[in-house]
Amino acid sequence: MVNKYGIEALDRTMRDILRFNNSRSEEQPFGGKTIVFGGDFRQILPVIPKETRQEIVNAIINSSYIWNSCKLMTLMKNMRLEGANGNQSCRELKEFADWILSIGDGRCGRSMDGADNVEIPDDILIKEWDDPIVAICREIYPEMMSGMNCDMQVEDRAILATTLELVDEINRYMKSLNPTEAQTYFSSGKACPTENNNDILASVHILELLNTIRCSGVQTTT
Incomplete structure (x- = not known):
C-alpha cells in the first residue's frame, strides 16, 4: 500500500548517505543494502484521493524503477x-x-x-432465507439455535460484516438467543483533558459527542 514515491525517496536517501563509505553505493539500489518488502498485490492498492484508476495503479511499487532490481519470493x-x-x-x-x-x-x-x-x-452459499441476519447466524452457529452448549463453536467461528451498523444488528440478534439472565452494570465517564487550561476543547468534546463516534478501531466507554 506504500506509494512508490516514498520507496524511491528512501532509495535515493540511502544511496546518498552510504556513498561516503562506499563509492559504489551510489549506483546500487538502496545503497547496496537488502530491503524486504512484504505485501500482497491482491489486497488494497495505495489510497490516492481524487485520482483515476490508471494513476493509482501507476503508484504501486511494480510501476517503479526499483521493481527491476527486486526478487519476488512467494510464501509456499x-x-x-x-x-x-x-x-x-x-x-x-x-x-x-x-x-x-x-x-x-x-x-x-x-x-x-x-x-x-x-x-x-x-x-x-445460503440459497433460501427470509431474514438475512437470521439465516447467516443459523448457518454459522446451528448449535446455538438448538440450545446446545456451543462455547467452542463460538470461539472458532466468526461472521464478517461490511458495516458497523450490520455488526450491531448481528450482535443484538445473537445476544437475544443467549438464555443467560442479563446483568446491568452502571458506570460514569468523563472526558480527560490533555491540557489544564483548554476549556474550549473540553466544552466541545462532551460525552454525548464522544459516544456518537462510531468507526473501526475506536472504542468509547461511559
Whole structure:
C-alpha cells in the first residue's frame, strides 16, 4: 500500500548517505543494502484521493524503477492449514484457500459482457432465507439455535460484516438467543483533558459527542 514515491525517496536517501563509505553505493539500489518488502498485490492498492484508476495503479511499487532490481519470493506454506485439526478439516480449508486464490489470479469464473462472473460453491452459499441476519447466524452457529452448549463453536467461528451498523444488528440478534439472565452494570465517564487550561476543547468534546463516534478501531466507554 506504500506509494512508490516514498520507496524511491528512501532509495535515493540511502544511496546518498552510504556513498561516503562506499563509492559504489551510489549506483546500487538502496545503497547496496537488502530491503524486504512484504505485501500482497491482491489486497488494497495505495489510497490516492481524487485520482483515476490508471494513476493509482501507476503508484504501486511494480510501476517503479526499483521493481527491476527486486526478487519476488512467494510464501509456499499455508499456516492456517498447518493448524487445522483432522484430515477432513485440512482438506476443506485447502479447497477453500485454492478457490479464493483462483479468484485473485483471475483463473476462476468466466467473462461475459465485460463483467467477470464467479460461481459460488453450494457448500458456502445460503440459497433460501427470509431474514438475512437470521439465516447467516443459523448457518454459522446451528448449535446455538438448538440450545446446545456451543462455547467452542463460538470461539472458532466468526461472521464478517461490511458495516458497523450490520455488526450491531448481528450482535443484538445473537445476544437475544443467549438464555443467560442479563446483568446491568452502571458506570460514569468523563472526558480527560490533555491540557489544564483548554476549556474550549473540553466544552466541545462532551460525552454525548464522544459516544456518537462510531468507526473501526475506536472504542468509547461511559
